[in-house]
Structures are given as structure tokens and as C-alpha cells.
Amino acid sequence: MPTKSENTLKIAQQAFEYFTNGLETGNWQNFLDMLTDDFTFWFPMGEFHGLNTGKERAKEFFEYVSQAFQPGIKLTSLDNITSNEKTVIFEFRDEGKLFGQPYKNRVAVAFDVRDDKIYGYREYFGSDGKSY
Template identity: 55%
Template structure:
């Protein structure tokens, strides 16, 4: 992979991250969802999206659920660092907001798998695991 290819990969992921961050803050996911591949995949550890999820429609359900139920007042990200390899870009962030109406702060690594100008995979790794029965 040339530096130019890696720059394009990072630029695509950075654009998606900006849309993702905007979606978390505002609940507006249209631009982020438009960047997802038809076979987009993500995994989540708790219901109602527990396990592997596939497709843009399932992603839309998930991200709107996050905005409407989990972080209804918005979640705000501060970018700390970006790392990448040939197919994946990881954004290390600090997040803050209200989760189910309670103060929430965390350190998170958000990983986007990139294929061309699309995001085909999403993973998130939390610094602190917060579990709640209210998530159901």
C-alpha cells in the first residue's frame, strides 16, 4: 500500500468519524449511514442488538436507538489519537454526556473497517464497561 492509498483510507474514515460524532451529538445519522456498505457489520454486547448485526438497515436501527434511548441528550466525543493499518482506522476518544439520564464519561476506541469509499465494519472498545438493565 502506498502512502497515497493510506491517506485515502484515513480521509474516508475521518469523514465517517466526523459524521459519526455528529450523529452521537445530534441524533442525525443520515450522512454517516450513507457511507456504510450494504454488507456493513457491527457487534454489540447487550440486547436488543446483542451479537453480530449485518446491513445498513440494522445499523440505522441501532444508531437511532442509541440516540433516542441511550444518549437522548447527545454524546460528545473528543478525539485523542488516530491509528491505522491497510484496512482499518481506529479513533481513540473521550466521551461525555448523559447515559439514560445519568452522567457518563468514558475512553473509547472506535474502529472502522474501510473498503473503497465505504465503511464496511464498526467495532467499539470501551475503557469502562457500563451495563444497565435499562438498555432493554
């Protein structure tokens, strides 16, 4: 039987797969389906700066992300995964176009897992969003 840490990692890896697919395609439904009703997320800048609450707010945020990164952003490397019994952090590099301008960045996202769902998300990235 898997340990709590192993189960948390498995759920978070599935969510991360759906997350990166959303970044690439703009289809966030599978990721959104993994969120709890009391989901919260933290984002470091812009209209969504700080703590945000609820699946509807998350849907608005990820729609904004898709608009900002049209036609999509690609993960170029997964550099590290750190996990414990409730949180998994993915450190990765991605690139694409941000509002039509070339974009490359290093990003860390943390997923908090409860009952096979994601109940929290935090994102951290470089300050200018344009280079590693």
C-alpha cells in the first residue's frame, strides 16, 4: 500500500501533467477538475497578485494565463521535484511568447494535496519573466 507521501506525489504529478497541458493548449478543464471547492492560490504579480480563493477565481486566472501566452507555452525542462506528505513543488523551465514577446523563465509551483485533490497552489518565478 502506498504511503501518504507517495500518494501525494502521485496526485500532484497527475495535476502537474494537466497543468502543463493547460499551459500548452489552453485547455484547463482536467486541472480545474482536480481542485477542491475551497481551493486557494497565490500568485506573485498583476491582477491576481497575492492570495486568491475559489475555483471560479482559479478558472479566471488560468484563462488569463492562456490569453497571455497565446499560442501556448512549453515546458523545456523539469529540474527538480520536492515533496512531503501534503505538498509537492515542481521546479521547471518554460518558454513561448508572453503577450507576443519572446519569453523564457524558471518557475516553481507548489501543489497542496488533500483527499486526492489539489487544495492549494503557489507560483514563484523570475522577476522579469523574460530570461533564465
